[in-house]
Amino acid sequence: MSVTDGLDVYVVGGAVRDELLGLPQGDRDWVVVGASPQEMVRRGFQPVGGDFPVFLHPQTKEEYALARTERKAGRGYKGFTFHTGPEVTLEEDLKRRDLTINAMARRTDGTLVDPLRGRDDLERRVFRHASQAFAEDPVRILRVARFAARFTEFTLAGGTLQLCRDMVASGETDALVPERVWKEVSRGLMNEKPSRMFTVLQDTNALAVVMPQLHWNTEVAQATDLSAARILPLPSRYAVALSQTREHAALSVHLKVPAECADYARLAQVLSERLDMLPLPPSPTAQAHLLSRAQYVLETLEVTDSLRKPTRFRDLLGVVLCTRHSAAENLQAEITRIESWSEILDCYLRVDAGAVARQTAGGTNAIKAAVRAARLDAIAACLEKIAPG
Numbered sequence: 001m002s003v004t005d006g007l008d009v010y011v012v013g014g015a016v017r018d019e020l021l022g023l024p025q026g027d028r029d030w031v032v033v034g035a036s037p038q039e040m041v042r043r044g045f046q047p048v049g050g051d052f053p054v055f056l057h058p059q060t061k062e063e064y065a066l067a068r069t070e071r072k073a074g075r076g077y078k079g080f081t082f083h084t085g086p087e088v089t090l091e092e093d094l095k096r097r098d099l100t101i102n103a104m105a106r107r108t109d110g111t112l113v114d115p116l117r118g119r120d121d122l123e124r125r126v127f128r129h130a131s132q133a134f135a136e137d138p139v140r141i142l143r144v145a146r147f148a149a150r151f152t153e154f155t156l157a158g159g160t161l162q163l164c165r166d167m168v169a170s171g172e173t174d175a176l177v178p179e180r181v182w183k184e185v186s187r188g189l190m191n192e193k194p195s196r197m198f199t200v201l202q203d204t205n206a207l208a209v210v211m212p213q214l215h216w217n218t219e220v221a222q223a224t225d226l227s228a229a230r231i232l233p234l235p236s237r238y239a240v241a242l243s244q245t246r247e248h249a250a251l252s253v254h255l256k257v258p259a260e261c262a263d264y265a266r267l268a269q270v271l272s273e274r275l276d277m278l279p280l281p282p283s284p285t286a287q288a289h290l291l292s293r294a295q296y297v298l299e300t301l302e303v304t305d306s307l308r309k310p311t312r313f314r315d316l317l318g319v320v321l322c323t324r325h326s327a328a329e330n331l332q333a334e335i336t337r338i339e340s341w342s343e344i345l346d347c348y349l350r351v352d353a354g355a356v357a358r359q360t361a362g363g364t365n366a367i368k369a370a371v372r373a374a375r376l377d378a379i380a381a382c383l384e385k386i387a388p389g
């Protein structure tokens with residue numbers, strides 16, 4: 001006998017949506033109708049501490065939530081009260097969800113329960129709010145934006161766009177906490193077309209509220225989609241999205257992004273500026289010119305801490321390449337330039353500091369100076385090889 005025998009249970013939400021789209025399903029969420037928390041515990045489900053009555057299946061560990069309705073009691077995402085009880089119907093539970101495409105349920109016998117016609121909206125490729133209750137949770141604007149980046153053929157229903165705009169106008173989005181914003185934005189950045197997330201945020205007027213410092217335009221949009229097409233990691237994609245944002249530091253603080261993301265955004269801008277100041281190929285010049293170029297390169301590798309973090313340096317080169325891609329007059333030249341930086345990094349990393357130290361007489365300062373001089377020589381030699389003067 002199974003712990004769900006005789007229980008009225010349904011798979012709901014994203015798993016049903018993804019299955020109908022023919023996509024691989026992530027975690028399955030279940031809704032239980034007509035049961036009490038006591039009954040769930042009696043059957044062996046483990047209650048999950050938290051705001052809602054959710055239980056883990058003792059074997060599959062999937063989440064089972066009691067059917068519930070929600071009511072807004074205050075501002076922001078904390079301002080919810082919910083109501084659950086054996087009398088709450090499946091339809092009531094589905095109606096309080098965000099989008100019609102997320103408000104379908106599948107019975108264990110395989111039949112679809114779709115009172116809000118989510119399936120039609122899936123076929124029409126439309127994000128439509130399930131009910132006016134959508135407006136009670138401002139996170140949903142971010143979710144729709146994130147879904148737009150993932151389901152790239154979908155567009156917002158006119159009424160849903162208007163509802164989102166009304167929510168922003170009424171100040172509902174002011175109460176969004178940074179953690180929730182970043183959770184959705186970071187997920188959207190990892191989807192196929194992140195620019196669509198920013199477009200939805202812009203169209204709903206939410207962008208200026210949640211990322212007031214962001215400088216967004218079509219060039220940045222293209223660069224950001226390219227960073228996704230090249231499967232760059234999250235910090236790189238974040239840095240590309242902020243590539244024209246002067247107040248990137250303030251935005252990173254505002255969103256409370258992980259330190260790595262903030263560092264990438266900052267260093268990508270440093271590197272982008274410095275990259276241009278290294279003319280490759282150089283004008284034919286004397287040795288002195290070569291040395292000053294090598295010095296500049298060494299400084300750049302130092303300010304980006306590339307000795308300790310060579311992978312990050314290469315990631316940053318990837319960021320810069322994305323940001324240059326759409327505007328580059330001569331793309332091949334940009335690619336060559338970036339590849340030569342990668343080669344220079346290799347030369348720099350190959351210097352054996354230990355060997356130099358062993359050959360150097362004198363104290364720490366003398367050794368430091370000798371190691372730096374050896375690195376400078378290595379860079380100069382590399383510059384001469386890849387771009388002879």
Ligand SMILES: Nc1ccn([C@@H]2O[C@H](COP(=O)(O)OP(=O)(O)OP(=O)(O)O)[C@@H](O)[C@H]2O)c(=O)n1
Pocket residue numbers: 012013014015026029096097098099102103137139140143
């Ligand atoms: N602010 C929210 C968050 C969630 N949901 C509902 O809860 C379900 C599960 O939420 P979640 O797992 O966060 O998202 P998924 O829709 O499953 O999407 P993903 O595949 O990205 O996890 C959603 O389908 C939706 O019905 C909602 O209505 N409003």
